[in-house]
Amino acid sequence: MTMQTLSHLKGGFVASCQPVTGGPMDHTDIIVAMAQAAVNGGASGLRIEGAENVRAVRAAVDVPIIGIVKRDLPDTPVRITPYLSDAIALVDSGADIVAYDGTSRPMPDARQNIVREVTDAGRIAMADCSTVADAKAAIANGAGIIGTTLSGYTADTDTGSEAPDLALVQVFSGLGAFVMAEGRYNSPDLARKAIEAGADCVTVGSAITRVEHIAGWFSAAVRDGFRR
Ligand SMILES: CC(=O)N[C@H](C=O)[C@@H](O)[C@H](O)[C@H](O)COP(=O)(O)O
Numbered sequence: 014m015t016m017q018t019l020s021h022l023k024g025g026f027v028a029s030c031q032p033v034t035g036g037p038m039d040h041t042d043i044i045v046a047m048a049q050a051a052v053n054g055g056a057s058g059l060r061i062e063g064a065e066n067v068r069a070v071r072a073a074v075d076v077p078i079i080g081i082v083k084r085d086l087p088d089t090p091v092r093i094t095p096y097l098s099d100a101i102a103l104v105d106s107g108a109d110i111v112a113y114d115g116t117s118r119p120m121p122d123a124r125q126n127i128v129r130e131v132t133d134a135g136r137i138a139m140a141d142c143s144t145v146a147d148a149k150a151a152i153a154n155g156a157g158i159i160g161t162t163l164s165g166y167t168a169d170t171d172t173g174s175e176a177p178d179l180a181l182v183q184v185f186s187g188l189g190a191f192v193m194a195e196g197r198y199n200s201p202d203l204a205r206k207a208i209e210a211g212a213d214c215v216t217v218g219s220a221i222t223r224v225e226h227i228a229g230w231f232s233a234a235v236r237d238g239f240r241r
Pocket residue numbers: 029031081162163166195196197198199216217218219220
């Protein structure tokens with residue numbers, strides 16, 4: 014089952030369907046529609062936030078689902094699936110893969126326990142990493158997928174670059190685990206470069222499902238080009 018999930022994802026792309034929080038598209042029925050449309054267009058898998066949304070998308074599509082829960086906590090910058098109870102809720106909602114914060118920052122529940130719970134349930138734990146050290150720790154903990162998701166989003170890695178971290182993908186690809194390139198793959202060409210750099214799969218979010226971001230890119234470019 015887990016091997017089947019990974020072979021389904023290998024060489025393809027995952028559409029992350031996470032609308033801008035509180036925006037006009039932040040509704041479960043719209044997330045389900047985005048997920049179905051992405052699969053119709055060729056997405057091999059989906060990344061969905063929130064157990065309720067995972068449950069609704071699960072009922073509508075057959076492809077592997079990476080589930081996360083995002084929380085804003087008062088005393089740590091860690092946001093992605095910080096509690097064991099979140100991981101359990103995602104498994105119960107039908108997520109094939111549960112992604113969690115795989116950095117070394119303080120997290121309320123132990124990462125090892127999250128990985129164990131997910132793995133014992135026959136699902137795959139995916140570590141959202143920011144560095145090679147994160148990825149090595151995640152592999153030691155038993156994570157089945159290492160992602161570059163958090164490169165550029167921690168105090169130590171925030172370079173302000175708008176480009177994806179292809180160099181990190183290349184290093185991850187030598188670690189012997191399934192590699193997910195994720196973060197700022199905002200064009201088909203960049204997604205292809207991720208695979209060429211050694212990623213097994215690439216996740217694309219904003220460029221497919223955050224209309225506000227896409228509109229903002231066009232708006233800025235057009236205004237910039239208007240010099241008459
Ligand atoms: C850093 C963080 O919290 N990343 C989140 C993880 O779920 C999402 O906000 C991203 O949209 C996702 O990783 C896909 O990346 P991009 O939208 O750049 O294609």
